[in-house]
Amino acid sequence: MTKHAILIDLTQCVGCHFCEAACQANKGLPADTQLVTLRFNEFTGEDDAFSQEMGRKQCMHCVKPACASACTVGALRKTADGPVVYDAAKCIGCRYCMYACPFQVPAFQWDRPMGLINKCDMCADRLAAGEQPACAAACPTGAILFGERDALLEEARQRIIKAPDRYVHYIYGEREAGGTSVLYLSDTPFAELGFPEVGYESLAHANEEVMHATPTVAAGMMLALTGVYWTVKRRNELMHRHPIDFEVEEAEHVAKNR
């Protein structure tokens, strides 16, 4: 299900923005549109030492994506290969995915008359051709690793074990929102780098639990309404007939015995 993944070691990121440029070139995006965004976080330590740490924002490619669960027309889909892909030909631009995504990743093309969604698809077309995503191929320092999710998780753990002083002991994406196919290592706590703190359960679960109750509610409601209708009708009939009933009964009795 979640074969491929990306591991990003922020300690090796030098902030060259090659990944952003490669992404834009590969997707043919306009200059002001980015699917992958690096951002600088500036820190001043206790000894007034200034440092810049890289944060990064892109689609996390959740194992169980809430956006795909929410999408009205099923334009978003998790593939067996790993990426969460987007079918622009189906999308109606309702923007529900933007609220469903706990990482606030999908972005709308506000400047276009007929707007659609912008979102990283892990270069699904390149993956199909046996290549790695454009950003991973472009990274000069090896900060972006492409591979199988299990292997990358193991690699991330090994890195933390080998250099425990260098990393915060946390792999962002291992369990976030039910696990993601983009994983991060960092030397600065993730919250300080602007990574949202999300729960460990996929939001898709709560949604689908509620949605799967629909047929039951529909059938139950129809049955209940029919039942109530029949009961009230019967009650009304009985209530209205009673005073006359006895006389009809009596009349029938008289007629029979005549």
Add this chain to the structure above:
Amino acid sequence: MWQRIDKEIRTMPWGVWALAALMVFGLSVAFYRLFAGLGTTTNLNDGYPWGLWIGFDLFVVAFSGGAFTLAAIVYVLQMHEFHPAVRPTVLTGLVGYGSVLVILVMDLGRWDRFYHFILFPNINSALFEVSWCILLYTLVLISEFSPVVCQKFGWERLGCFMKKIALPLVIVGVTLSTLHQSSLGSLFVVMSERLHPLWYTPFIPVMFFVSSVAAGLAMVIGGATVSRWVFKRTLSRNLVAELGWFLPWVLGFYLIMKIGELLAAGELGLLAANNYYSLLFLAELAIGVVAPLILFSFAAVRRNRNWALFGAILVLLGVFINRFSVTWWALKPIDGYFYFPSWQEIAIQVGVLSGAVLVYTLVGRYLPLFEGTVDVARAERIAQRSPTPQPAGD
């Protein structure tokens, strides 16, 4: 024929022309929006992809809930004394859903693909369910209203047929309403990271459903007073009072759910925070639930048209606050994003709502909408003749 039309146009009240002007202006802006795009005409952004329009959609659908509530009362519970209220209420639902459909198309980035929810279903999506239910329920409302049109134009056989299938229509309609009133709430089940915990709960679908029943009843009760002014036709005071009797029960149930959910989730402490969120939450409960609950518990309030209108407005205000909270006011802010509707958004919304009121007014003027309701003019004539004068129509 032309003389007749000419005379009608000359005698049309100025309010109708005002509504028409607002509608034409709003629809012109809407036309512009369709070809200029959302970015140029709205203040929506990546932090607030939904805004004023979705808030109004939720609110309008909620008070249009009177149609299914009354249909259930009259046709399923067979309390036929409420029958005079059915036609005006079904029309409220119809113009309400009509306006929501127009606004929903406005809100789509690719409005030209509005039919895609039929071609590409995603059964896990709450918005997919909402789209289908609103489409089907609008068809049900049209069918439920068709006898009025048939009566006007003398299409007796079609009218009789529609009346014959009224019960199955009502059962399907009430079921569809239950589904989409609640699944409009389900939209927010996936938003636990964004919606403030005071509002977020997996039970939000049930709360949406219950509050739509309250809003629907309030719309019928308040509408009776307004219709007395506008159309000189109204529901009898007994009928309004009996409808009002339902309200404290529905509101009480809603209040218990709201507080009970906080209690069960251990979030009751958030109410004591005395911040923006707690005040917003308490404002909804105080204005829209507790106050009308107390008011409608008094028979004197239920029987007084002006007090009943006041109470109904409180209920509607509460539901308004609630629906705008979950779509806008109670969302956790995101750094760098702010939303307040643009004038175009407001103009389109006002235009579409004016159009809805305009259609209602014209239908009320020309179609047999108020059969079985109280004729205020006649009541006034009787009052003049009677030796002990009564307040007109009351």
